[in-house]
Amino acid sequence: MTKRFIPTGNEMISIPEIRESDASICSINFLHMGFKGLIEIRGGNNHGDEFMRPFCRVDGKDMPMENLVWDNVHYWIPRFKTEWGSIIFSGLILAPVGERGFIYKLSITNHGKEDVDISTGLKGCWKNCLHTINESKTMNGSQYIYKSNWNRSFIMDFRNMVTIFSIAPIFNEKMDNEVFEHHNDGIRYELAKSFHLCPGESCELTFYWGLGLEEVSAATSAQEMLRKGFEKVMHDTCNWLSSRQKTCPNKELESLFNRNLFFNYFYASGITLDTEEFVLVTSRSPRYYVSAAYWDRDSLLWSFPSILITDVDYARNMLEYVFTKQIRNVGIHSRFIDGTMLEPGFELDELCAPVIALHNYISYSGDMTILSEDYILKGLRKILNILDSKKHREVDLYETFLQPTDDMIVYPYLTYNNVLVWKALIYLAEMLKGIEGVEFSNKLLEKAAKVEKAIWDHCVVKLCDKEMFAWSVDLNGQWNIYDEPPGSLQLLPFYGFCDENNHVYQNTVEHIRRPEYKFSFHNCRIAEIGCEHAPHPWVLSIANSLICGRKREFLDILPVLKMDNGIACESVDETTGECTTGEAFATCAGFLAYAIYHAFFEQK
Secondary structure, eight states, X not given: OOOOEEEEEOSSOEEEEEETTTOOBOEEEEEETTTTEEEEEEOOSSTTOOSBEEEEXXXXXXXXXXXXXXXXXXXXXXXXXXXXXXXXXXEEEEOOTTOSEEEEEEEEEEOSSSOEEEEEEEEEEEOEEEEEESEEEEOOOEEEEEEETTTTEEEEEEEESEEEEEEEEEESSOOSEEEEEEETTEEEEEEEEEEEEOTTOEEEEEEEEEEESSHHHHHHHHHHHHHHOHHHHHHHHHHHHHTTXXXXXXXXXXXHHHHHHHHHHHHSEEEOTTTOOEEEOSOSOTXXXXXXXXXXXXXXIIIHHHHHTTOHHHHHHHHHHHHHTSGGXXXXXXXXXXXXXXXXXXXXXXXXXXXXXXXXXXXXHOOOGGGGOHHHHHHHHHHHHHHHHTBOSSSSOBOOSBOTTSSBOSSSEEHHHHHHHHHHHHHHHHHHXXXXXXXXXXXXXXXXXXXXXXXXXXXXXXXXXEEEEOSEEOSSSOEEOOOOGGGOGGGTTTTTSSOTTOHHHHHHHHHHTSTTSTTOOTTSSSOOOOBTTBOSOBHHHHHHHHHTTOHHHHHHHGGGOOBBTTBOOSEEOTTTOBEEEOSSOHHHHHHHHHHHHHHHSOOO
């Protein structure tokens, strides 16, 4: 049976692998600027080796953790319930907004007619510490466990010369059994409390887990949550979530939108533990195959739009990070969270992404003050200089080295990418008019007009007696017909390049959706576009189509759009709707949420 996971988390800590079958937490992680990526705290791979799992004994008998019924408070705080006869056992996992840690709360109610003796708590195994940037590697260091005066419990450290991080529990009740032991395979622990429940009585047990760079910061992070109390931090987090979630008459759509909105919020960005800096990433979940790194396109064309419609201040934070930390390598394939180059290779769509996001921010928020920031103007000038270096010496088209999938090009001049150039130049002319002057602005508009004409002159080809947009051209007579969901020709009307009724556009879409096209998945349950990179229907293509008005088709596939347990992934099976590649794709979740909002929700 496929393992299903439920994610949650906050700005500082991610809990990406809550196992749906038994409520175990397989791993937690945090961002670390010094290590340029994620640090994972993991259990083992075998049953019983989970990092954290709840348990319950009734009258001395271990009860099976199975048949759990789950829901999410405000679409983000997971909770479960199961029953053993007259005993109801429930749990909730909360990563409070603004706190450096998380809470695991257990509740038990005796609905029977007899007294029962209950022992419940958490047990687990901290087996591995991994460093993750796309790939996960075991970190060299030593695990320590010791009693601390700071939290009246134990502290777990990971050290290499000095402590790299600590994690510390504290409880709302004194434990009857509190065991932390070193074993050959890591640190094992059990935290248990006994209760005698008469008929109708209930009990609760709340575990606060603090994270820090060393003992004191970890222990006091847990104490801070304990001092505030569960009700307070739960209330504050619910208020934060409710102020950002959106409502819709279709509750299935509402749930899908908000789940993916919050997954994008907390997994496509975060705060580093060591420097407390805001950063953007593809995903904070190691389940995504290129996690913990930065892409201009992913963060600004996919993640950014849904943030903008729900939290303008947060959107500005994103732009500040991009135009300071990431701008020196703008347009380069991928970067570490500190802005240094990860994967080389120029991508034209990524160069245009900051301009498009900045303009969308100003247009939506009305905040022109951002253009007075020196780092914004320096960044825009840098983008213009790079753009000039990519222009063909005679034709007004711009080249790229990699395609929107990050795969190698067939021909260097992509239609979609040059539409982004056209749009970026128009936006730059508008934004810089009051700063650089009318003459400078008009020159940019002239450039944009030339790009527009060059696209129509050189990127429109004839196939089967029909004019359509080529995917790419070499300007020497060669071209190909193709499409990639990360940069789809379907989006040309969305960017305002042509009307959706334009015959060239209609012929293009008709061609890539025809049964003979290899990646159309025509007549499949999910008839959406795939590509060579992942030969199944892409969730990004589903979002593209929804933005382009295919609302009825989206509603038709909604009942089978399982993805990664309701969270966006790279591609899905064309028949079942289950994830085939790219689990926990956070920036894609943002674009899917935006597409749903664009199609079904009230717009500003």
